[in-house]
Amino acid sequence: MPNNDLVLTDGMRERMHDVYRHLHRNPELSMQEFRTAEFIEERLSALGVEHFRCGGTGVVGVVRNGDGPVVAFRADSDGLPIAEDTGFEYASEATGRLEDGTEVPVMHGCGHDTHVASLLAATEVFVSAPDAWTGTLVLIFQPGEETGAGARAMVDDGLWDRAPRPAVVLGQHVMPGLAGTVQYPRGSAMSYADSWKVTLHGRQSHGSQPQDAIDPIVLGAHIVTRLQTVVSREIDAREAAVVTVGTFHAGLKENIIPASAEFTLNIRTLDDAVRERVLAAVRRIITAEASVSGAPEPVIEELYRFPRNFNDPEATDARMADVAAELGADAVTEVRPLMGSEDFGALATAIDVPSVYWFFGGYTAEQLEADTVPVNHSPEFAPVMEPTLTTAVRAATAAIAGALGGAGV
CATH class of the missing domain: 3.40.630.10 (Zn peptidases)
Structure with a gap:
């Protein structure tokens, strides 16, 4: 009462x-x-x-x-x-x-x-x-x-x-x-929330000479697309997770392939085990796509973490x-x-x-x-x-x- x-x-x-x-x-x-x-x-x-x-x-x-x-x-x-x-x-x-x-x-x-x-x-x-x-x-x-x-x-x-x-x-x-x-x-x-900043390194060149470049924009596009499969293909449908790429920045001019690209992502999970699986999968995709592209290993920085x-x-x-x-x-x-x-x-x-x-x-x-x-x-x-x-x-x-x-x- x-x-x-x-x-x-x-x-x-x-x-x-x-x-x-x-x-x-x-x-x-x-x-x-x-x-x-x-x-x-x-x-x-x-x-x-x-x-x-x-x-x-x-x-x-x-x-x-x-x-x-x-x-x-x-x-x-x-x-x-x-x-x-x-x-x-x-x-x-x-x-x-x-x-x-x-x-x-x-x-x-x-x-x-x-x-x-x-x-x-x-x-x-x-x-x-x-x-x-x-x-x-x-x-x-x-x-x-x-x-x-x-x-x-x-x-x-x-x-x-x-x-x-x-x-x-x-x-x-x-x-x-x-x-x-x-x-x-x-x-x-x-949920837990993990936010990362990812810096991709490539090789800069003239836009007309892509064969001389390692294009971090193309690399980043592959990573962003592949990240969408973490929840849809690696996490049990009965479990909750969200992976969001919130920003993507690269380049200064349309005819220059830049030397680097940067994006930030936010990851939400409700369970310890799911969180570990999602974070591991996201890191694996980022590093593997860079390797496939012949790019240096990306730099991954933790921005913040909510319990x-x-x-x-x-x-x-x-x-x-x-x-x-x-x-x-x-x-x-x-x-x-x-x-x-x-x-x-x-x-x-x-x-x-x-x-x-x-x-x-x-x-x-x-x-x-x-x-x-x-x-x-x-x-x-x-x-x-x-x-x-x-x-x-x-x-x-x-x-x-x-x-x-x-x-x-």
Whole structure:
């Protein structure tokens, strides 16, 4: 049953809306969330919550309330290099700089502003009702989710040496579903992601003299085509994998066969064994095609890697039962795993504890029926403020209270 003492009041909701508008208007790029971290620290200090920096621009809050379980909840805080086109009065006009120095517009195009705002509000709910629960809450405001760097940076910076170790790590993410509802996978929740940059080396010559060249463009074309057979011909049809070549760059002029070509690829898998088979097959094809072409061995560089996001079945069943008791059974639905990726799972696997991760909707029924809803990472991504934010707070509060053992219910 819901804990009726853990309630989001009208005043808390108004403050959450103000926090959300501030965050939405002031996004920052991954691992550059300096002002965002300071803002979170100010909010935690105002609530009397002890906190510390971790992983550069990450913030960890700790709420201690007597003996009981330790429960961690994570919200990611970074924005994306997108020019916002939502039409919001509080739309972002912020800019930032990529690692190469390029100035870009910045937007909360994946809803991380809703994550931070709702977790701060849930924190206020718990802080305001100390008699309704016992235990310890660890609040993880994580940077750099979009680049897969943030969770690892916090773990490497001693997160679990500095904060109480939890029995479970919880998290949630806004998606283009029906506002007021929650969806969750059981078991594999989101995929591994491996991104590589591949540089092919050939021999440059005049375009009229291909016999004097080793053409890296032709070589690359063969590789890209052959890579499409990894999933269709080497992986069991009952298993999931995606291999995508996202960029291909070569040459400067139409009558020059270039000396090199470069492409990047992204690989998604849900299973350890499948991941190893796919990565091995991709590497084999790249090197073998180069050998057949008489080209030097290609250079393969790992750009980034996202861990698998795994929902412990037992913990997931228990926490989603808590959320269903709060929101209603019809509002909580099990779904299949997503092939998108998250670094959330690294927080729990670092200390070998279970994790539970779910999704909450951000659009009205009318918007969804129109079938033109902008998805995450769109410049028009615009979740409705309510009931989206209140649902996120209610889901988080119910799951945390359940993980604490239902103290005070």
